[in-house]
Amino acid sequence: MLRAGGARITLAGFRRTSSPIAEVEGLEPVDLGLTRDGRFAQRLGAVAKAAMSIGAKxxxxxxxxLIIARNLEMLALARRAKQVFGASVPIVYECLDIHRLVLRNDLIGRMLRGAERYLARDVKLLVTSSPxxxxxxxxxxxxxxxxVELIENKYFDTMPVSADHxxxxxxxxxxxxxxxxxxALxxxxxxxxxxxxxxxxxxRFEVVLRGRxxxxxxxxxxxxxxxxxxLSFRGPYRNPEDMAAIYxxxxxxxxxxxxxxxQNSEWLLPNRLYEGCRFGAVPVSMAxxxxGRFLERQDIGVLLAEATPExxxxxxxxxxxxxxxxxxxxVLARNPRTWSYDRSDCLAFVDKLRGLTSVRGTFATEGPGIGWLRMDKSR
Structure with a gap:
């Protein structure tokens, strides 16, 4: 979306692979190190290590x-990067999930919420995906x-989506x-x-699983x-190349x-909701x-009253x-823009970001970690 909106991007972040990643969507990322899925203590250590070396990197x-920080740990590193680059660089905080740790009522939860409030005290915009x-x-x-800017997990269409489609x-x-x-399974x-x-x-029913x-x-x-x-598992798929075929x-x-x-599972509006409807699959959700409330407003889908085989x-x-x-x-009768963003949405989002900066010509942002954009005036 950032690229389609005219932004030039520098990407920085952690990886889950043992070896550095050479490129992400044609970008050579700044490698901040390795993190492990579900290993909170290890991730804290990785963030501390990255904070010490980020100036050199x-x-x-x-x-x-502009810097966009895509989760709480990246927000901490974004502030460190801001010190490296200069105090005038604004930060946007993007939060697409509310982790269970920050919702705890014990000392750990209070400390994490306090850290988030402190780190986000002067961010210019919060980007999230669900009201x-x-x-x-x-x-x-x-x-x-x-x-707050609501950017839903909609499918990205490279061509404008007609309401008559x-x-x-x-x-x-x-x-x-x-x-x-x-x-994500x-x-x-x-x-x-x-x-x-x-x-x-x-x-009479089969389940096809794809992804990771x-x-x-x-x-x-x-x-x-x-x-x-x-049940059958058919491995990972490419997005967007395979989406129409798999649905x-x-x-x-x-x-x-x-x-x-x-908590998070009841609050989110997942990618698969928009992707499935975009390609005509009937969604199944908990009421x-x-x-479920989103689907009820749209008057589509199958809503379960209870999560049981019965x-x-x-x-x-x-x-x-x-x-x-x-x-x-x-599902097919709904306006396709309910499920998709196109280039016009990207242009509007990048214009919104440009308005947060002191620069009107160029700009910068992020991917899996922190990142930066340069926005060309002429696009």
Missing amino acids: LGVVPRPD AFIANYFKPFGQIVAP RREDDSPVAPPWRIGWFG RCRRSLELLAEFTRRQNG PALSEFPDFHAFVEAEPW REVHFSWAIDFFEQG STET GLDTALGRMGQERFGTLKSR
Whole structure:
């Protein structure tokens, strides 16, 4: 979005691979070191180490016009980078998840919230992806005083999306009815629920999984899926190249996550919600979540009252062609801009960022960690 909006970007951040990453989307990143998934203490150490060396690592980077910090640890490093570059460089804080640690009521939670308030005391803008993050965390805890920009996890269309755009129903013949669960696969409860439901349906429903399973959450993921007759894992996919094809193979999109139940999982609006609807899959969600409320307002999707095999059976078990046709037609009838951003949205966002800087010609930002943009006046 930043590039499409006319920004020139320098990218810096941590990696999860043992070896440095040569390029990300054509950019040569500034490598701040290795972090481990789910290893909070290790990540703290990595941030401290990066803070000590960041001056030298950024020595060859031109002074940016703006820094975007993409999570709390990056916010700490963004402030250190600001010292390196000069006090006038504004910072934007992007928060796309509310980690369970900051919601704890003990000393650790209070310390983390206090650190966030301190580090974000003078940021120019908060960018987040769900209004529920504002209502349930940032406002009640008084974390951020900056203005808020809602950038939903919509699909990025390289061409403008017409409001008149409609597609024919190209879903596969059913039964079996296919549920696609794509993206970050980290919810064991979803996996077990879908396995039990498909066994009860005895082949009328299948589940196709694609993406990257969080083996830190279920190290037996591959063995579990192999043992289930109506679950299949088909590996990672490319975004955006594969999106239309993978959603064309399924009827429903699984938009449920119990990973941080009662907190982040109930507040987020996930990528798969927008991606699935963009390509005509009928979303399945819990009625009590922000995703469920969003779908209810749109009058689309299948909403579960309870997260049980019986609840799934009530909502989906007697699915027929006529009912599915109605569900799908409602998804296809929505304005595609509900699900997608195009270049005009990118231009508007970059213009918003430009307005935060003292520079009107050029500008800078970030990717997986901190980063910088230069915005060309002429684009």
